[in-house]
Amino acid sequence: MKPKSFLKNLYYTGLDLAGFTRKRIATFQQQVVGLTYHSVIPESEKFQRYDYRNCVTTRHFDRQIKILKNLYDVVSIEDLSQIFTSGRINGRYAFISFDDGFTNNFKYALPVLKENNVPAVFYINTGYIGKNRLLWTEFITAALIFTAVKSLSLTLNREHLFDLSTPAGQLKASVEIRNYLKQKTFSEAEEIMALIKKQTGTENLSPEIDADRYRFMNWDEVQAMSDLGMIIGSHTHEHMLLNMIPEEQAETELTISKKLIEDHTGQVCRHFSYPNGSPGNFGQNHFRLLERLGYATAATQIKGFNHIGSNPYALSRFNISHQLSRAEFKAMISGFFRSEYSYD
Ligand SMILES: [Zn+2]
Structure with missing residues (x-):
């Protein structure tokens, strides 16, 4: 551990041991926290490399899910959209989400989710599913x-x-x-x-340079996820940042991906996450477009908590981008800690 990370971890461990994290979360009676993952992969020395910045180890993932379950009610994004529509939140909720649709989600994350009996939403790039393509x-x-x-x-x-x-x-x-x-x-x-x-x-x-890291799921894996109760959402067809394309093309991206997901899973696709998801990557026009096309929610990568009255087409999430210690993870889901890492 580098000296700076050591001190930071010490600080968050102190906060946690003094009971601040738990106390703060206890005040969150009507808040919803969303987590973004990209990849879950067994531990190896590759985690030191930059291209592993958005990966967490299987062991860390399991630990984080257990901490989350202990502090929040972990619900599906579909249940959450119903809660938002009802206008009443009694309790504190969390949702777990994955962006992109890598095969490691099926291979390594799904067993941990099943074992802990929690749902998640997988926002996939349908143009990459089953294809030998690098994002x-x-x-x-x-x-x-x-x-x-x-x-x-x-x-x-x-x-x-x-x-x-x-x-x-x-x-x-x-x-x-x-x-x-x-x-x-x-x-x-x-x-x-x-x-x-x-x-x-x-x-x-090709993704085969490191299949665990770069390969996408195939449609059989996506369908198996859906059959097990996981929600499949869209992350566009081609991983298009909506600010990079005209609105007609955005409509095509949202329509094609929705239809492919519905054809393959037999479930209505009602949830979306913006590629990259920073404030400059989407606008008011996209909120209207998503609503018109039948989407109920859209998740961003803006850090923060969601409440009743939050815009369902701009849900906040925390990106879990690297190897957080137990105390850092708790600090993050209680709003004390901000990850400085980037995301796609
Ligand atoms: Zn992405």
Whole structure:
């Protein structure tokens, strides 16, 4: 543990032992906390790598679910939308959600959820389900990590010569490039990605470089999840950040993904999560669009708690992005701790 993380953990452990976390949560009589996960994978040295930033170990996940169950009523997003509609919340509720639809959700997270008897919602990118494709945001990170080349020259706002000779250089380049592309249109992003592919020689990069980390579920796995009572929601068809595309294309993304989920699971798809989910990634027009298309809720990545009267198309969630200690996790779900990590 680094000295800074050690001190931070010590501080949150102190808060917890002094009973502050529990006391604070006890005051949350009408609050709803949402958690975002992306990947759950058995522990290995790979967790030190940057591309594992949104992964938690199976052991941590199990521990977090047990803590959550002890402090909150864990309910499905469907039950929660009914509670919101009723206008009355008696108690404190939590919902567990997964973004993207990785196969590790089925392989490693589902058994833990079943064992603890809690529901979750899986927001999937239907265009990636059962396909040998890397998520486009993940492609950028993976290309920079797995390439043999030592530098990359790109014109973003200005000319850049990214140093890829060290893990720190790869990380810096990945963050800068992804943050830049998220502000652009998707066709501009595709042009830049084609340049990255060419310069780094990663035309054949596939999820099989690390299947536990990068491979998506197939439709049989999605259906099995749904049959076990898990909710399948949409995260768009192509992992489109809604700010990157025109509204007609957003409508197509929301319509196709909803229909595919319904055709494959036999359940009505009523829940959505915004790719990336920061305030700049969606707007009022999308709330209206989601409602018109038959969605009941949409989850963001804005940190905070939900209450009666919260906008159901802008639900807050906490992203569980790295290896939190027991005290840090408790501090997070009680609103004391803010993770500084990014998400897609
Ligand atoms: Zn995502």
